[in-house]
Amino acid sequence: MRAVCVIGLGLIGGSVLRAAVRSGRRSWGATASEEDAAAARAAGYEVLPSTEEALDRAAAADALVVIATPLPAVGAVLRQVNRHAPTAWLTDVVSVQEPVLESVRESAPAARYAGGHPMAGTDRSGWDAGSAELFEGALWAVTIDGSTGLDAWREAATLALDCGALVVPASPAEHDAAVARISHLPHVLAAVLASVGGDGGPLAVSLAAGSFRDGTRVSSTDPDLVRAMTEGNRAALLDALDDTLGRLGAARGSLASTGSLNSTLRSGYLARAGFEARGEHEPVRGSVPLDAGHALRRLREIGESGGRVVSLRGDTAVVELPPAPEESAPEE
Amino acid sequence: MRAVCVIGLGLIGGSVLRAAVRSGRRSWGATASEEDAAAARAAGYEVLPSTEEALDRAAAADALVVIATPLPAVGAVLRQVNRHAPTAWLTDVVSVQEPVLESVRESAPAARYAGGHPMAGTDRSGWDAGSAELFEGALWAVTIDGSTGLDAWREAATLALDCGALVVPASPAEHDAAVARISHLPHVLAAVLASVGGDGGPLAVSLAAGSFRDGTRVSSTDPDLVRAMTEGNRAALLDALDDTLGRLGAARGSLASTGSLNSTLRSGYLARAGFEARGEHEPVRGSVPLDAGHALRRLREIGESGGRVVSLRGDTAVVELPPAPEESAPEE
Numbered sequence: 231m232r233a234v235c236v237i238g239l240g241l242i243g244g245s246v247l248r249a250a251v252r253s254g255r256r257s258w259g260a261t262a263s264e265e266d267a268a269a270a271r272a273a274g275y276e277v278l279p280s281t282e283e284a285l286d287r288a289a290a291a292d293a294l295v296v297i298a299t300p301l302p303a304v305g306a307v308l309r310q311v312n313r314h315a316p317t318a319w320l321t322d323v324v325s326v327q328e329p330v331l332e333s334v335r336e337s338a339p340a341a342r343y344a345g346g347h348p349m350a351g352t353d354r355s356g357w358d359a360g361s362a363e364l365f366e367g368a369l370w371a372v373t374i375d376g377s378t379g380l381d382a383w384r385e386a387a388t389l390a391l392d393c394g395a396l397v398v399p400a401s402p403a404e405h406d407a408a409v410a411r412i413s414h415l416p417h418v419l420a421a422v423l424a425s426v427g428g429d430g431g432p433l434a435v436s437l438a439a440g441s442f443r444d445g446t447r448v449s450s451t452d453p454d455l456v457r458a459m460t461e462g463n464r465a466a467l468l469d470a471l472d473d474t475l476g477r478l479g480a481a482r483g484s485l486a487s488t489g490s491l492n493s494t495l496r497s498g499y500l501a502r503a504g505f506e507a508r509g510e511h512e513p514v515r516g517s518v519p520l521d522a523g524h525a526l527r528r529l530r531e532i533g534e535s536g537g538r539v540v541s542l543r544g545d546t547a548v549v550e551l552p553p554a555p556e557e558s559a560p561e562e
Numbered sequence: 563m564r565a566v567c568v569i570g571l572g573l574i575g576g577s578v579l580r581a582a583v584r585s586g587r588r589s590w591g592a593t594a595s596e597e598d599a600a601a602a603r604a605a606g607y608e609v610l611p612s613t614e615e616a617l618d619r620a621a622a623a624d625a626l627v628v629i630a631t632p633l634p635a636v637g638a639v640l641r642q643v644n645r646h647a648p649t650a651w652l653t654d655v656v657s658v659q660e661p662v663l664e665s666v667r668e669s670a671p672a673a674r675y676a677g678g679h680p681m682a683g684t685d686r687s688g689w690d691a692g693s694a695e696l697f698e699g700a701l702w703a704v705t706i707d708g709s710t711g712l713d714a715w716r717e718a719a720t721l722a723l724d725c726g727a728l729v730v731p732a733s734p735a736e737h738d739a740a741v742a743r744i745s746h747l748p749h750v751l752a753a754v755l756a757s758v759g760g761d762g763g764p765l766a767v768s769l770a771a772g773s774f775r776d777g778t779r780v781s782s783t784d785p786d787l788v789r790a791m792t793e794g795n796r797a798a799l800l801d802a803l804d805d806t807l808g809r810l811g812a813a814r815g816s817l818a819s820t821g822s823l824n825s826t827l828r829s830g831y832l833a834r835a836g837f838e839a840r841g842e843h844e845p846v847r848g849s850v851p852l853d854a855g856h857a858l859r860r861l862r863e864i865g866e867s868g869g870r871v872v873s874l875r876g877d878t879a880v881v882e883l884p885p886a887p888e889e890s891a892p893e894e
Contacts, residue, residue, distance in 0.1 A: 421830025498753025501760030
C-alpha cells in the first residue's frame with residue numbers, strides 16, 4: 231500500500247491521517263499549527279517537524295502527498311512540493327477545486343495530481359474535531375480534467391476508498407459549481423438567517439426553535455474557514471447567489487402582490503423530495519474497465535449523472551448509478 | 563381543573579388533547595378530518611361528531627376552547643364559537659396571532675380570549691405525528707394586548723404549563739414579527755435553498771451533505787401548512803424578507819467587488835453565538851403578583867426581554883429572566 235504524507239492536520243487532514251493509518255498505510259504528517267501537531271503526537275501519530283521534512287520523506291518513499299490546508303495556504307505548500315517532491319503523487323482535500331488545479335499547474339507542474347474533496351465535516355475544526363471514521367459512507371469527489379492521468383486519479387480515489395468513502399468523479403468546474411449550491415450557499419444563507427433572526431431582538435431569539443436552529447447550524451463554523459472556502463469559489467458562488475436572489479425576490483414579489491408563496495414552497499418541497507429520494511432505491515451496479523482509453527471520460531459521466539465509484543479492483547472500477555426513473559404502470 | 567375542548571386534531575391540536583388528558587383534565591375534541599378523528603378515537607380519546615357538539619359541551623362545562631385548525635379555517639370556527647359557546651374561555655395554537663385576534667374581535671367578541679402559540683412541531687403533520695410530550699420544555703407564547711383579561715390570559719397560560727411548556731408573554735404584533743424572522747423566514751429560505759440546490763442537477767444533489775440537509779430540512783413540511791402560516795403573516799414576513807434580501811444583496815455585492823464575505827459571515831457567527839448562549843447561564847428567578855393592576859404589562863415586558871413564566875402559583879407568576887450581561891473584570 232502506498233504511504234501517505236498529509237500536510238495540514240486540522241479536522242479533515244487529521245481525519246485523513248487517522249483513517250490512512252487505520253487502513254494499514256504507513257503515514258505521517260506536518261502542520262503549521264503547534265496545537266494540532268502536539269495533539270496528533272499525543273495521540274500516537276507521526277508528525278514531522280516541518281513540511282519540508284515531510285515532503286523529503288514523501289519523495290524518498292514515493293508516497294501520496296495530501297494537501298489539507300485551507301485554500302489560502304495551498305500555493306505555498308505547492309511551491310514546497312515542487313522543491314522537495316516535484317513528481318510526487320499528489321491530491322488535496324480542499325473544498326474548491328479549480329483554484330487548486332490552477333495552482334498545481336503554476337507551482338508544481340510535474341506532480342502526478344488528481345484533486346479531491348471529501349463531503350464530510352463538523353461544525354468544529356482542528357485535530358481534536360477529527361476522527362478515523364469521519365469519511366465512513368461519505369462521498370469524496372476526485373476530480374478529472376483534460377490533464378489528469380489515470381494513475382494519479384487512481385491513487386487519489388484509492389485513498390478515498392481506503393478512508394471508507396465513496397468516490398464521485400467530477401471535473402473541477404462541475405465540482406465547484408455543485409458545491410457552490412449545496413455547501414457554500416448554505417453557509418451564506420445560514421449566516422444571513424442568523425443575523426436577521428438576531429435583529430428581531432431578545433423575544434425572537436427566545437422563541438427561536440427547530441427551524442431556526444437547523445437553518446443556522448453551520449453559521450457556528452469558524453468564519454475564517456468558511457471565508458476560505460466560499461471566497462475561493464467566487465464565480466460559482468456568485469452564480470448560486472444570483473439564482474437565490476432571483477428566487478427570493480420572486481417569492482417576495484408574489485407574497486406582496488398576490489399574497490401567495492405557493493410556487494416557492496412547492497418547488498422547494500419537490501426539490502427536497504428529490505434529495506431525500508437519493509438513497510431510497512437500489513442503485514444499479516456496473517463496472518468501468520480502467521485500461522480503456524476513455525475510462526476517465528466515462529467515470530466523469532457517471533459522476534455527473536449522480537453515480538459513484540464504490541471500489542477499484544484490479545483494472546476495474548465498480549460503480550453505482552441511480553436507478554432509472556420508474557416506468558409508469560401501463561394503463562388498463 | 564378546567565375542562566378542555568380542542569377544535570382540530572392535527573399535529574398540534576392532537577398533542578394538546580393528549581397532554582391535557584395526561585395532566586388530568588377532562589378533555590374532548592372535534593375535527594373536520596375523518597382520518598384524524600378515527601386515529602384519535604382508536605387511541606382512546608373522545609372525539610365528538612361535530613364542532614357544534616364539542617362547543618355545546620364546552621359551554622355547558624365552562625371549558626377552555628382551544629382552536630387548533632390552520633389559520634384559514636379559524637374564522638369559521640369562531641363563528642361557531644359565537645353561536646354555541648359565545649362567552650367561552652378561548653385560546654388558540656395558531657402560528658400567527660394578529661389575524662386570529664382580529665378574527666376573534668369580529669366573530670366571537672364575547673369570548674374570554676388570550677391567544678397562544680406553542681413553539682414546537684415536527685416535519686410531519688396529522689394526529690399520528692403528535693404526542694403528549696411534544697410541548698415538554700418548549701416555549702409557548704401566550705399573547706397580551708390592550709383588551710386581554712388577566713383571567714383569560716391565566717387560563718391559556720395554565721394550559722400551556724400543564725402541557726409541560728414554559729410561557730412567553732408577548733403582544734400579538736411582537737409575536738408575529740418575531741416568528742416571521744425565526745420560523746416563517748427559515749421555511750422560505752429552506753425552500754429557496756432546496757430549489758437552487760436541485761437546479762444544480764444530479765451531481766449537486768449527489769454531493770449534498772450536512773449543510774444542505776440541515777438548511778433544507780423544513781422544506782419537507784407539507785407546503786399547504788407552510789402556506790397557511792407564512793401567508794397569514796404577510797406584513798411581518800415581508801419585513802423579514804426585505805431584511806434578508808438586503809443582507810444577501812450586500813453579501814453578493816461584497817463578494818463580487820472585494821471578494822470578501824467577512825462581514826456577512828462574522829455577523830451570522832455572532833448572532834448564532836447569541837442564540838446558542840440562551841441557555842448557558844443560570845436565569846434570574848423572580849415573581850410577578852397577578853392581582854396588581856399592571857401584571858399583564860409587566861409580563862409582556864418580561865417576554866420582550868427574553869424571559870418566560872415557569873409556573874403560576876396562587877396569585878403569583880414565577881418568572882425566569884436572562885441573566886444580566888457579565889461585568890467585565892476590572893482592569894488591574
